[in-house]
Amino acid sequence: MKRAECIAMMYPEIEDKLVVTIMGACAQELYNLGHRENFFYLQHAMGLASSIGLGLATHLPHERIVVLDGDGSVLMNLGTLATLARYRPRNLVLVIFDNGSLLSTGGFDSHTTSGVTDLAGIARAAGIAEVAAVDSVVAFGEAVIDAFARDDLSVVVAKVAAVGPNDYGMDLALPENAFRFRRCIAARKSGGD
Amino acid sequence: MTVSYDNSKTIFEGIKAAGIKSVSALPETWLGLLLQRAEADPDITLIQVAKEEEAIGIAAGAYFAGEPHLLLMQNHGFLAAINGIVSLAQLYSIPLCMVIAYRGHWGEPYPWHTRGGILTEGVLRALGIPYEFARDPAQVGRQIREAWTFSQSSLSPVALLLTRDLMED
DSSP, rough: OOHHHHHHHOOOOHHSEEEEETHHHHHHHHHOOOOOOTTOOOOSTTOOHHHHHHHHHOOTSSEEEEEEEEHHHHHHHTTTHHHHHOOOOTTTEEEEEEOSSSGGGTTTTTTTTTTTTTTHHHHHHHHEEEEEOOSSSHEEEEHHHHHHHSSSSSEEEEEOOOOOOOOOHHHSOOOHHHHHHHHHHHHHHOOOO | OOOOHHHHHHHEEEEEEETOOOOEEOOOOOGGHHHHHHHTTTEEEEEEEESSHHHHHHHHHHHHHOOOEEEEEHHHHHHHTTTHHHIIIIHEEEEEEEEHHHOOSSTTHHHHHHHHHHHHHHHHHHHTTEEEEEEEEEHHHHHHHHHHHHHHHHHHHEEEEEEEHHOOO
């Protein structure tokens, strides 16, 4: 399955949630479906999307937080899985698109390509109770709906093809995204949205 | 040498007086008494990280959430967090109020702290991060408040370096 199909399938479910996505193809595919003020695109700092998610989830208990992560990024910050397990934010869903590739930086194989390294297994062993591993669009949809319905930290690891969009570009400067994301959250806190 | 109980208390009171509600940290000898207080205080949310770079992401999340957040780390943790500081905080104009145990400098008996200690100030300068040294317990509360204020107005990382004079008895 393609990551773009997964993101398109979950888009109606996440358009009202606070979404943090990693760089490159994943960010672009979300953006192409329609930017929303409650989306933050982490275009660098690989590995920190889930840490941003933890910061949001801890301080915004009434919001639902969705992090769209990737195998290359998670491998750069495996400690985050243990930190998430320790603090167990119940309003956070971490989706890891595992394409076995550092696609956005040239398509080199990541450590998960060979099937030796199992990110869902690492997440479970880190102490996260609710971990699903899926490799079809139908199973992905079910896992994500379950995760959103559950009052617990949930991880969904989705095996996807190493393909991305043909064109890249956003009409959104990086600090502008940060300022607007913050303002959007402030408005939601005060009941303005 | 022991970590100063009184000055750890003063620093913690300074953090609270600055309006900080949330702290991320990686435990460290000089920060130990501070972290015990943070852990015991119901008004402070403490998140301990596995590696300091995580705390840059957590701080960004807290900033987006509008929650006053402070990062506690050792200078070697600061060195370990540089990519996050540069490619998240500085890239997106996200403020960071970093309070850093300044190990490996004047009076340092432990060889393993020295290289990082010698480099810390130069790295802060290279990154364009404003910094101050905290040496005097009578001043440290004001310095924390000012570090916080400046991080928010400049939308930049700032660093307050906790020195041996302050941290050890």
